Amino acid sequence: MNLLFILYTTGRCNLRCRYCGGSFDPETVPWNVKYSLKLLEEVFREGDSIAFYGGEPLLNRGFIREVMETFQAKHYIIQTNGLLLRNLDRRILERFDTILVSIDGGREITDANRGSGVYDRVLSSVRYVRSLGYAGDLVARMTITNGSDIYRDVSHLLDLGLFDHVHWQLSMIWVDRGDWRDLWGWIR
Numbered sequence: 001m002n003l004l005f006i007l008y009t010t011g012r013c014n015l016r017c018r019y020c021g022g023s024f025d026p027e028t029v030p031w032n033v034k035y036s037l038k039l040l041e042e043v044f045r046e047g048d049s050i051a052f053y054g055g056e057p058l059l060n061r062g063f064i065r066e067v068m069e070t071f072q073a074k075h076y077i078i079q080t081n082g083l084l085l086r087n088l089d090r091r092i093l094e095r096f097d098t099i100l101v102s103i104d105g106g107r108e109i110t111d112a113n114r115g116s117g118v119y120d121r122v123l124s125s126v127r128y129v130r131s132l133g134y135a136g137d138l139v140a141r142m143t144i145t146n147g148s149d150i151y152r153d154v155s156h157l158l159d160l161g162l163f164d165h166v167h168w169q170l171s172m173i174w175v176d177r178g179d180w181r182d183l184w185g186w187i188r
Helices: 036-042 057-070 107-114 119-130 150-159 179-187
Strands: 005-009 049-053 077-079 098-102 137-144 166-171
Touching: 005 119, 036 057, 049 057, 098 119, 107 119, 107 166, 137 150, 150 166
Parallel strands: 005 049, 049 077, 077 098, 098 137, 137 166
Antiparallel strands: none
């Protein structure tokens, strides 16, 4: 049996999305990794995969590099907001089998949720990754909120021709508190 290890790299984030709020309190979710890779060495086996998660995992590129130099995972995966992909060493970037990039649809919904100009900056980073000839799976990772139209937003992201797939999830941390009580009405 092969395992997927999800490694939390940092509680820090370089955005303040409406449904998340940005960086976690460092007392609750550490901004620096506080565990030793020796612990992972005890349970990691050939054939296992590693996914990097955060806050924004690329704020801790040194940890990612250290893990990739220490473990020969079957697959490497990262969930990122995409803004720092240009800062990642190309040799590291090319080792990722899957890069999931957070983007909520078109410019209007993405910028409303993530901040002005984020949509264009994310797409610029994704185009950069594609220009390098990245051969892995590039996935648009949407969070569905009150302003979303799932069909419209998924179609838009696929029509860009940059992403291999679109994954989406319902945000259960509604931006306008209380709307979750009418979840089924919103879904209909």
